[in-house]
Amino acid sequence: MGCGSWMRLESNASFVPSMRDSVGVMPSEEHTSIELSGTDRPGLLSEMCAVLADLHCNVVNAEIWTHNARAAAVVHVTDDSTGCAIKDLNRLTTIKELLCNVLRGNSELKAAKMTLATPGVTNRDRRLHQLMFADRDYEKVERAELQRIEDKGSRPHVTALDCSQKDYTVVTMRSKDRPKLLFDIICTLTDMQYVVFHGMVNTGRMEAYQEFYIRHVDGLPISSEAERERVVQCLEAAIERRASEGLELQLCTDDRVGLLSDITRIFRENSLCIKRAEISTKGGKAIDTFYVTDVTGNTVDPKIIDSVRRQIGQTILQVRRNSSPPPKAPQGTTMGYLFGNLFKARSFQNFKLIRSYS
Known part of the structure; x- marks a missing residue:
């Protein structure tokens, strides 16, 4: 989502990605795909890479997310x-047994899960x-030692309200803007x-506002308070999972077997906790x-970062940026009913109106 933009979506039927178009299995001779999920903890990625x-597995591509004391990863190995x-x-x-043991650790919260898939x-x-x-x-962590005090102003503000005249549920979301935010919500x-x-969709320099009229696939709006709360929690989680929390470090060097294991070990030994990671190799180069x-x-x-960079290489590991300060907490109701937000949207640059018919 870009800065200073506004978008409206309308459809006679629905705006929803086709599961048949987006889900499928194709064999690959290039790499083995591993999917993992389990309880997050410091040093988890380092142990997995070790x-x-x-x-004798080389990680060629991977993406790791953490949220609410949980971790998930899709890893491609050769x-x-x-x-x-x-x-x-x-x-x-x-491979499956040993990685499950690492994911399980000493946790008694939930079982670890791993899938080997083409x-x-x-x-x-x-x-x-x-x-x-x-x-x-999306569920709240019950164990106090796994909870972290968060600035409430940094959290997304999500509501799910009835629109009884049209038999819709109106969900509104106000959060810090970032790339792929709309994708995450629709998924x-x-x-x-x-x-x-x-x-x-209405975006400014730092903040994004989204408002969708939804029904369940059975044609009905949300009918219970429990389901309403679940939708709110799930949308909050969708917004937060990809949030760029922490200091961004970028590594670029010649790829080799065991490189990721060495890098994450150095992070662990210096008490760095990896909140999110994107691993890729292109033309013999590791770009992480x-x-x-x-x-x-x-x-x-900063002294710890300096020490880590000296161990890995000053030119190999670069500090990109710290996460941006959170937007101010929203005030008042966020229910705008599309046209009620038209005047607000006009205050942004690059005003655009998009219609989508299926």
Whole structure:
């Protein structure tokens, strides 16, 4: 979502990605796809990478998300001797067992989950949302030691209200703007079996406002308070999962087997907690992005970052930026009913009106 833009969505039927178009399985000779979810903890990614390195697996691409004491990852690995996908069933079973042991750790909260799957056409970000949703990361953490004090102003503000005249439920979301925000919202509504009939997106320099008129796939609006609360929680989680929390570090160097294991070990030894990571290799180069905090979730001491960069290489690991300050907490009602927000939308630059008919 860009700065200073406004968009309205209207459809005679619905605005919803087709599951048939976005979900499928295709065999790959290039790599083995691993999907993981479990309880988050400091050093988890380092332990996972160490196991994969010991099993002679090279991580070529990966994305890791953490939210609400949960973690999910989609990892693509190859055999370090052949550079191709791992096909030996016994070896795959060993990989699964050892990674599940790492994910399980000493946690008694929830069981760890891991799937070995052939890469398909499902969007990786979409799959991460599905993994987190299935793991119920939107639920509040009950154990006090896993909770972190958060600035309420930094959290998204979501409502789900009745529009009885048209038999819709109106969901409104106000949050910090960022790339792929609309994608994350629509994916979550779709996976929850809701159809978007009308919508509006309104963005400023830092903040985004979204308003959608939805019904369940059975044609009915939200009918219970429990379901209303669940929708609000799930949309809050969808907005927060990809939020760039912490200090952004970018690594660029020649790729080699065990590189990710070495990098994440150095992070762990310096008490850095990885909140989100994007791992990729292009043309023999490893290009990785990490978002890190200290183990308490606070900003990392610059002296620690300097020490980490000296160990890895000043030119190899670059500090990109700290996460931006949160927008001010919303005030008053957020229910605008599309045209009620028209005057507000005009105050932004690059005013656009988009209609989508299916």
